[in-house]
Amino acid sequence: MIVAVLSGFVLALLAPSLYRLSPRWAGCVFSLFPAALALYFLSHMEGVVAGEAVRVTYPWVPAMGLELSFNLDGLGLLFALAITVVGTLIITYAGSYLHGHPSLPRFYLFILMFMASMLGVVLSDNLIALFVFWELTSITSYFLIGFEHDKDTARAAALQALLVTGTGGLALMAGVLLMGQIGGSFEISALASDNAALHGHHLYPLVLALVFAGAFTKSAQVPFHFWLPSAMEAPTPVSAYLHSATMVKAGVYLLARFSPVLGGSDIWLYVVTGFGAATMLVSAYQALYQTDLKKILAYSTVSVLGTLTMLIGLGNKLAIQAAMVFLMAHVLYKAALFLVAGSIDHETGTRDVRQLGGLRKTMPIICAGAAIGALSMAGLPPFFGFVGKEALYEALTHDNMLVTVVGVLTSMLLFAVAWLAGIRPFSGEETHTPKHPHDPPWTMWLGPVFLGCLSVLFGLMPALPEKLLSAAAGSVLGKEVHMHLALWHGFNPLLVLSLVTFALGVLVYLNVDRLQKVTEFALPAVRRGPSHWYALWLRFLNWSAAGQTRVLQNGYLRLYLGTIMTVTAVLAWYTVLAQADVGVIEFNWGDIGIHEWVLGVVTLVASIATVRAQTFLRAVMALGVVGYSVALFFVLYGAPDLAMTQFLIETLSLILFVFVFYYMPPFKRFSTRGVILRHVAIGTAVGALFTLLVLVATSVQWHPTISTYFSQNSYLMGQGRNIVNVILVDFRGFDTLGEITVLAVAGIGVYSLIRLRLGKGGGS
Amino acid sequence: MEALLAIVIGVLYASGVYMLMRRSIVKLIIGLALLAHGASLLVFTAAGLTRAVPPVIPFGEKAITGTVADPLPQALILTAIVISFGVQAFAMVLAYRAYQTVGTDDLDDMKATDT
Amino acid sequence: MNSLILRTASRFLLILLFQFSIFLLLRGHNDPGGGFVGGLVLAAALTLYAIAYDVRSMRRFLPCRAQTIIAWGLLAAALSGVWSMFKGQPFMTGQWAHVYILGLDLHLGTPLLFDIGVYLTVVGVVLIVIMSLAEEVEEDD
Numbered sequence A: 001m002i003v004a005v006l007s008g009f010v011l012a013l014l015a016p017s018l019y020r021l022s023p024r025w026a027g028c029v030f031s032l033f034p035a036a037l038a039l040y041f042l043s044h045m046e047g048v049v050a051g052e053a054v055r056v057t058y059p060w061v062p063a064m065g066l067e068l069s070f071n072l073d074g075l076g077l078l079f080a081l082a083i084t085v086v087g088t089l090i091i092t093y094a095g096s097y098l099h100g101h102p103s104l105p106r107f108y109l110f111i112l113m114f115m116a117s118m119l120g121v122v123l124s125d126n127l128i129a130l131f132v133f134w135e136l137t138s139i140t141s142y143f144l145i146g147f148e149h150d151k152d153t154a155r156a157a158a159l160q161a162l163l164v165t166g167t168g169g170l171a172l173m174a175g176v177l178l179m180g181q182i183g184g185s186f187e188i189s190a191l192a193s194d195n196a197a198l199h200g201h202h203l204y205p206l207v208l209a210l211v212f213a214g215a216f217t218k219s220a221q222v223p224f225h226f227w228l229p230s231a232m233e234a235p236t237p238v239s240a241y242l243h244s245a246t247m248v249k250a251g252v253y254l255l256a257r258f259s260p261v262l263g264g265s266d267i268w269l270y271v272v273t274g275f276g277a278a279t280m281l282v283s284a285y286q287a288l289y290q291t292d293l294k295k296i297l298a299y300s301t302v303s304v305l306g307t308l309t310m311l312i313g314l315g316n317k318l319a320i321q322a323a324m325v326f327l328m329a330h331v332l333y334k335a336a337l338f339l340v341a342g343s344i345d346h347e348t349g350t351r352d353v354r355q356l357g358g359l360r361k362t363m364p365i366i367c368a369g370a371a372i373g374a375l376s377m378a379g380l381p382p383f384f385g386f387v388g389k390e391a392l393y394e395a396l397t398h399d400n401m402l403v404t405v406v407g408v409l410t411s412m413l414l415f416a417v418a419w420l421a422g423i424r425p426f427s428g429e430e431t432h433t434p435k436h437p438h439d440p441p442w443t444m445w446l447g448p449v450f451l452g453c454l455s456v457l458f459g460l461m462p463a464l465p466e467k468l469l470s471a472a473a474g475s476v477l478g479k480e481v482h483m484h485l486a487l488w489h490g491f492n493p494l495l496v497l498s499l500v501t502f503a504l505g506v507l508v509y510l511n512v513d514r515l516q517k518v519t520e521f522a523l524p525a526v527r528r529g530p531s532h533w534y535a536l537w538l539r540f541l542n543w544s545a546a547g548q549t550r551v552l553q554n555g556y557l558r559l560y561l562g563t564i565m566t567v568t569a570v571l572a573w574y575t576v577l578a579q580a581d582v583g584v585i586e587f588n589w590g591d592i593g594i595h596e597w598v599l600g601v602v603t604l605v606a607s608i609a610t611v612r613a614q615t616f617l618r619a620v621m622a623l624g625v626v627g628y629s630v631a632l633f634f635v636l637y638g639a640p641d642l643a644m645t646q647f648l649i650e651t652l653s654l655i656l657f658v659f660v661f662y663y664m665p666p667f668k669r670f671s672t673r674g675v676i677l678r679h680v681a682i683g684t685a686v687g688a689l690f691t692l693l694v695l696v697a698t699s700v701q702w703h704p705t706i707s708t709y710f711s712q713n714s715y716l717m718g719q720g721r722n723i724v725n726v727i728l729v730d731f732r733g734f735d736t737l738g739e740i741t742v743l744a745v746a747g748i749g750v751y752s753l754i755r756l757r758l759g760k761g762g763g764s
Numbered sequence B: 001m002e003a004l005l006a007i008v009i010g011v012l013y014a015s016g017v018y019m020l021m022r023r024s025i026v027k028l029i030i031g032l033a034l035l036a037h038g039a040s041l042l043v044f045t046a047a048g049l050t051r052a053v054p055p056v057i058p059f060g061e062k063a064i065t066g067t068v069a070d071p072l073p074q075a076l077i078l079t080a081i082v083i084s085f086g087v088q089a090f091a092m093v094l095a096y097r098a099y100q101t102v103g104t105d106d107l108d109d110m111k112a113t114d115t
Numbered sequence C: 001m002n003s004l005i006l007r008t009a010s011r012f013l014l015i016l017l018f019q020f021s022i023f024l025l026l027r028g029h030n031d032p033g034g035g036f037v038g039g040l041v042l043a044a045a046l047t048l049y050a051i052a053y054d055v056r057s058m059r060r061f062l063p064c065r066a067q068t069i070i071a072w073g074l075l076a077a078a079l080s081g082v083w084s085m086f087k088g089q090p091f092m093t094g095q096w097a098h099v100y101i102l103g104l105d106l107h108l109g110t111p112l113l114f115d116i117g118v119y120l121t122v123v124g125v126v127l128i129v130i131m132s133l134a135e136e137v138e139e140d141d
Helices: A002-021 A023-043 A045-049 A074-097 A104-124 A127-143 A152-183 A188-193 A194-199 A204-218 A227-233 A236-245 A250-264 A268-286 A293-314 A317-348 A366-378 A384-399 A401-423 A442-460 A464-477 A493-510 A512-527 A530-552 A559-579 A592-610 A616-636 A640-661 A675-697 A707-718 A724-730 A732-754 B002-020 B025-046 B071-102 B107-114 C002-025 C033-050 C055-058 C068-085 C111-141
Strands: A056-060 A068-072 C095-099 C104-107
Touching: A002 A068, A002 A104, A002 A675, A002 C104, A023 A074, A023 A104, A045 A074, A045 A464, A056 A384, A056 B025, A068 A074, A068 A104, A068 A127, A074 A104, A074 A188, A074 A236, A074 A317, A074 A442, A074 A464, A074 A732, A104 A127, A104 A250, A104 A401, A127 A194, A127 A236, A127 A250, A127 A707, A152 A188, A152 A194, A152 A227, A152 A250, A152 A530, A188 A384, A194 A204, A194 A250, A194 A616, A204 A250, A204 A268, A204 A724, A227 A236, A227 B025, A236 A317, A236 A384, A236 A675, A236 A707, A250 A268, A250 A293, A250 C068, A268 A293, A268 A401, A268 A512, A268 A707, A293 A317, A293 A384, A293 A401, A317 A384, A317 A401, A317 A442, A366 A384, A366 C033, A384 A442, A384 A493, A384 A724, A384 C033, A401 A493, A493 B025, A530 B002, A559 A675, A559 B071, A592 A616, A592 B002, A592 B025, A592 C002, A616 A640, A616 A707, A616 B025, A640 A724, A640 B071, A640 B107, A640 C033, A640 C111, A675 B002, A675 B025, A707 A724, A707 B071, A724 A732, A724 B071, A724 C111, A732 B071, A732 C068, B025 B071, B025 B107, B025 C002, B071 C033, B071 C111, C002 C033, C002 C111, C033 C111, C055 C111, C068 C111
Parallel strands: none
Antiparallel strands: A056 A068, C095 C104
């Protein structure tokens, strides 16, 4: 199974090269690849519906106990089939839709990568792997929305989608880590079989909030739904695939997958159901007054996502069953409608529903596909959408009145929306459109027609997908489920409810213009909605980032250094005073000889003289005294090599100083008294800190010195008697090699600085 | 003797840090040199001081027998001294070049490209 | 600088210090000294000469440009480590051999080559820095 998931990534990376090799054949390969995967998943169908989940595990980061585990159960299989079957149709469609587009190889790259990531999401059993794939879908979605990257709107929409889903993703990561920590395992199946620890933990509400943030942003629940309609900037195949059939359902999937782990509590019930109900109603209404065909579909998708969320929130057997049926129905009709919308756009040059009409004569095949999709969406028999709606109503009426009302109202609105999007462009008089329309090539009508046929087939024979849907519902509920779907339930209250919905829907459709006028009054309030908050938040972020940069990157080196030094001094002083045993320090003044006193005092005086020097020459002289004193210290304490080196280096440094500062302007006093005092304070704090550190370090010996090793082996292994030299050229020779390289680089740097004659003003 | 050197190191660090924060780029480089001296002595002292003989194995012996100065910090400091020379040389030339180009040695006037 | 004493002294000193630097380099493995110190001594001697005369006269003593000296130095140091790899030992494992030349028993090893590399690099770097700056001064005068 790992091959099935990861081969998509490999093919994606090869896609641009394959395409360059032969555009025609590459397109075929890309279309057939998801088809092959679909067949692979179908081959597992029998076992999965019999209740035998396929589970494979590969070591991933064994050191951290992480495993790459995949689990193909009913839910995973339902999603995997949706991803691969729709994927096949979409990629075939895109080949014609984007025919001749210069970035077509890039499109293939990202869409294949997306498909693989999405498969990873729905098949991963490991929380970390799930999260990684989840983020990959966000990123590929970003690139696909921004596919027309020379358009401002596309870039803004892509960024918006990424920021919204990415923020949710971060929350999800935190939630997933908490889940793993609390539950004691990163395997979802293990967590599901033992969720008592999670439910009982006091952080349970936080985990829920974090997971919800991830799922609701991804599945575009109110108030985060605004990114999905904006994402319609993407090419239509992308909208059909990512933003209706698969990616936006990842949030729903996550909730379904986690409901055995986290679900069943009151918070879960009220929050998920509440968000879902609000989303389905609000966005169904918003869909009504859109004029862009794709935006209509986008809002109706949001509405369906809300319905699914609500059903998962309710969480009882009927609701989960209904969710699975409704989900499948939606995949079948919505992807078809999106593809139809794409074809209309492609053929007529516009997506504005007000300009479209009478297309049934010029685009008969597309019209057929659209009609089936729209009727299924409207929930009319004998299409699968009807079965889905019946299941929905059954679940809702068994629950309570409120959700039933919300459900009926939403279905009523979606009925009108379906008519608006799927029927109206084809009915009535022919209108004048920018391009003269005719039926597109077969690759572009295959998708809607195929999905339409499935809608009809499953509608007429609901027993066909029954087992798969039962298995999917079963894996959410954690027990075996046998559902019976039928087109005709007999004359019962549900049918009455459906008939009422149709009647109301027709009423809404006939009065849609009046509704739109009413809405126009409310529009200013809508503009102040979530997308406005998003824009404000973005402005605030930019503003605060600029402000921080102004404050922190102010260009004053001494402020940077001052800050660093102060922070270091404060933290280190605090640590020393709080932790170190200052009592171990021994002040042993007795063993200092007179010559050492003299040398010490000379160094101190010279060092202070360097600081206080009024002219450059005095400063350099004093600095030289400091350097030679250091060399003498080395002589005193048994380091002749160091002493010689220090002596020579000091001499050369002095020469350099004189050479360079020959040119520099005389010392000036820039700083005010206050600044000087502040800097003296910082310097003193740092200096005193180091005095203390030295005293502590010399008073205690924590570890045995490693020098003993060098002393014992210098002659035996290094064949040398001067241990310092043996360390330099043999024991630590590699370090020395690095050091002389640095030295060489510095030398070359000096040479080039002098030789590269930059004229005054910076020109070369 | 550690006490005396500890104070010397402290003063070297204090002067070095103070000089680093001057506005004149020349003083900054002098501060760098003072810090380098302080760091050398720090490593040297922290490893423990001995007035004993240099870490050289006497002729005819195969290993150290008596007490000698610790060779490891010496090796570290030796390269540090040479490298700090390289860095100082580079810093000086950079300052010189900057002065030639910008016409000032005041670091506050050089921040134009920084923002 | 125009000082007869310094000029005369620097000529003698140059020869003496050159020999001294070689001496330091070679004895470095067994007594205080080594590539760093040796290189610095030679570089200091050449600098003194450059101050006494000028950079151009000093340059006569160099067989090649300072950059080339650095390059040879780094190459020698790096190559000294490669030797052991041919014998299947880790990079920079010291290799030693007794070599008999003119009746002398010389104990030679790759660490010596490494030290020569250090020596050359140090000489090259100091010279390149000093020469760059000194020529800048001279051009200005």
